[in-house]
Amino acid sequence: MERLVIVGAGLAAAKAVERLRDEDYEGSITVVGAEPHAPYERPPLSKDLLLGKDTDPEVLDPGWWADHDVRLLTGDRATSLDRNGRRVTLESGERLPYDLLILAAGAQPRVPDVPGADTALYLRTREDSAELLRALESGGRLVIIGAGWIGLEVAAAARHHGVEVMVLEQADLPLANVVGVELAEHLVGLHRSHGVDLRTGVAVEEVLVRSGRPTGVRTSQGTIDADHVLVAVGAVPDVVLAEDAGLEVDGGIVVDERFQTADERVMAIGDVANAWNTTLHDRLRVEHWDNAIRQGRAAADVLLGLDTTHDWLPYFFTDQFELSMEYVGRAGPDDRLEIHGDLTANRFIAYWFDGQNLLTAAMNVGIWDVSDTLREMVGRRVDPAELAAVG
Structure with missing residues (x-):
């Protein structure tokens, strides 16, 4: 019997094994994860769970694993990979032999190289979200280092709890490299209108610590007191196992x-994978929910012998x-941005066009059930009448 081992018990792994068992894959399957949980979705960590909503983020019902003859090992990190012997060794000492291996260990929060950064709050796991929620419910001032998607979502949740919140961003505008200057300025205005003290062009030089707890930050513009400090400056793929085993790593596996x-016996999916995209003719490492679902299912299809490739467009x-x-x-x-709709009312669709007038990306805000239509339009020239018909 073929033995499949998946290192990493996240969304991508769950979707891979779900697809395999749905399609009657008969090999043995073992999924091993460092966290003490069955696979769960991460978007609720900075959204519903942080707002205090009663949400269960687990991907599959608790009984699914036994019912489908999948061995799930949680709270046991993979520490070494022997590709010649086809074995994965776990922190517990157990050795898992494999015929096929999927690396899906995900990513870890990026810890900036400044004194005291290791004492701050981070947001990656269910435990992190619960700890951050307790901090928000206790009140006081929250300082967030980084104005990416996680930092801004946490800022919105903090204001929901009535917390005084300051966001420090080193760049001149947050997320301008993703959505452009006009929409980045719109995001800044949105947060400031809700009482977020969002400061740009600020370099953090130190997280101030007393008795092991952050008490503020020292920046290029002075010192700021805080009751809680969250660092949200991105994530790094968990590639140590792959690197130590001699697999090629370049910003991901x-x-x-x-x-x-x-190695024909080893695949990689999810946040950790730097995969060739046949539509964009480029490598992509994507840390979003949709990509984990699609790559998990697609990897399963590959194992099932189906003609599947990484050809979809990034979505978040x-x-x-x-x-x-x-x-x-x-x-x-350098793409040209067109906004159709009401920017002030947060009901619009943004379109980006390259120098050949090809639609490279689209973003719908407050207008729903159009994402599939927009996905179909991206990558080609679009008639103005077609744009107007979307909404």
């Missing part, structure tokens, strides 16, 4: 359009105050 490493979504949006595609820094 390098895989082809079928998620295959140079966010909820911040009254702004809820979905984005599909990948806009370049």
Whole structure:
């Protein structure tokens, strides 16, 4: 019997094994994860769970694993990979032999190289979200270092709890490299209108600590007191196992359009995979929910012998105050932006076009059930009448 081992018990792994068992894959399957939980979805960590809503983020019912003959090992990190002997060794000492291996260990929060950063709050796990929620419910001032998607979502949740919140961003505008200057300025205005003290062009030089707890931050513009400090400056893929085993790593584990490493017995999916995309003709490492679902299912299809490739466009979504949006595609820094609708009312669709007038990305804000239509439009020239018909 073929033995499949998946290192990493996240969303991508769950969707891979779900697909395999749905399609009657008969091999043995073992999923091993460092966290003490069955696979769960991460978007609720900075959204519903942080707002105090009663949400269960687990991907599959608790009984699914036994019912489908999948061995799930949680709270046991994989520490070494022997590719010649085809074995994965766990922190507990157990050795898992494999015929096929999928690396899906995800990513870890980036810890900036400044004194005291290791004492701050981070947001990656269910425990992190619960700890942050307790901090928000206790009140006081929250200082957030980083104005990316996580930082801004947490800022919105903090204001929901009535917390005084300051966001410090080193760049001149947050997320301008993703959505452009006009929409980045719109996000800044949105947060400031809700009482977020969002400061740009600020370099954090130290997280101030007393008795092991952060008490503020020292910045290029002075010292700021805080009751809580959250660092949200991105994530780094968990590639140590792959690197130590001699697999190619370049901003993630390098895989082809079928998620295959140079070792025919080893694949990589999810946040950790730097995969070739056949539509964009480029490598992508994507840390979003939609990508984990799609790569998990696609990797399963590859194992099942189906003709599947990494050909879909990146997708992500966010909820911040009254702004809820979905984005599909990948806009370049010099692409032309067109906004159709009411920017002030947060009900519009943004379109990005390259120099050949090809639609490279689209973002719907407050207009729903159009994401699939926009996905179909991205990558080609679009008639103005077609744009007007979307909404």
